Structures are given as C-alpha cells and as structure tokens.
Amino acid sequence: MKRTASIFALGLAGLIASAPGAWAYTVYISNEKDNTVTVIDSEKLEVTATIKTGNRPRGITVTKDGKFILLCASDNDTVEVIDTATKQIVGTLPSGADPELFILSPAGNLLYIANENDNLVTVVDINAKKVVTEIPVGFMAWTSAAEGRRTFSTISAPMSASAADGTICAPASWRA
Numbered sequence: 001m002k003r004t005a006s007i008f009a010l011g012l013a014g015l016i017a018s019a020p021g022a023w024a025y026t027v028y029i030s031n032e033k034d035n036t037v038t039v040i041d042s043e044k045l046e047v048t049a050t051i052k053t054g055n056r057p058r059g060i061t062v063t064k065d066g067k068f069i070l071l072c073a074s075d076n077d078t079v080e081v082i083d084t085a086t087k088q089i090v091g092t093l094p095s096g097a098d099p100e101l102f103i104l105s106p107a108g109n110l111l112y113i114a115n116e117n118d119n120l121v122t123v124v125d126i127n128a129k130k131v132v133t134e135i136p137v138g139f140m141a142w143t144s145a146a147e148g149r150r151t152f153s154t155i156s157a158p159m160s161a162s163a164a165d166g167t168i169c170a171p172a173s174w175r176a
Helices: none
Strands: 005-010 025-031 035-039 048-054 057-062 067-072 077-081 087-092 098-104 108-113 120-125 131-138 143-147 151-155 161-165
Touching: 025 067, 035 057, 057 098, 057 151, 067 087, 067 098, 077 120, 087 120
Parallel strands: 005 025, 098 143
Antiparallel strands: 005 057, 025 035, 035 048, 057 067, 067 077, 077 087, 098 108, 108 120, 120 131, 143 151, 151 161
C-alpha cells in the first residue's frame, strides 16, 4: 500500500527514507525557487514526476482522501489544487495575500491559511471553495496549527503566536 506525505521546502531538495513495502510513500516537495512540486517514490528513491506550479510554492498538504494536493502559490495569492492521479492542477482555492502555510481541520473540510502580507488566517471550506471567515492574527502570519478546539498561527513577533480568538501567546517579557 502506498501512502502519501508532503514536505514544504524553501527551494531545497528533501528526501524521506522509509521502510520498504507497506511503509512506502509518495512524497511531494514544494520547490520555491523553480515553481514546481517534485514527486518522489520513497521505496525506489526516484523522482517520478515534476509538476509545474504557480509562483513561489510554499505550504503543501494532501487531502484526507489522498485525491488532491493543496499548495500555497504565495506570489499568486491562491491555493492550487493538484490531482494526485493526473499530477495536474485542477483548480484553485481563495486565500489572502501571500499564503505561506496551512492546516486542514480534523474533518478535512476547512483549510486554515496563514497569509503573511495581510496578517490574517483565511478559513476556506475546500468543498464549497469559499472563504468562511478571516481571522486577524498579528504581524506577518506564517503558519497555522490546531490544538483541540483552538487554531493558532505563528507571527513574526519573536517567540509568539496568535490564537484564533485573538489571544497573543508569548513569554511574559514580550507582553507589556
């Protein structure tokens, strides 16, 4: 059985080694410098495809059903949807300015996108392909993470994060 993994790489080559057979993966690597996604068979340790993408691909993940890759095309201000079977871009999802990274909700229907240039996390229903809400999170949102019922986004203020409820989480020395 093949499994799927995704890696976010800032223009660097990455490699995942895994046990043969049942633990084989298809690995997807976003390549920011050449606007591509590299597809690797981890069992054979071979590149099986290169997918041309929008400008400055960054965050990358696979949908829960494994049918699609979601990819931040940061300089295009969009999230591209790539069919894992055909390795073709089949659509886009809305985002804010300069989407960096994201996380899927546990149910797999909501995408929380950290947008660096507008200091927001955009929440998108991936089935409806529509923005549900935008959450202000602080200066230069970089990534999102979920913990229980709360979603967090790291921001450029040193050692801090913003919760979806607007709380800034930082060491006491940074809170004045």
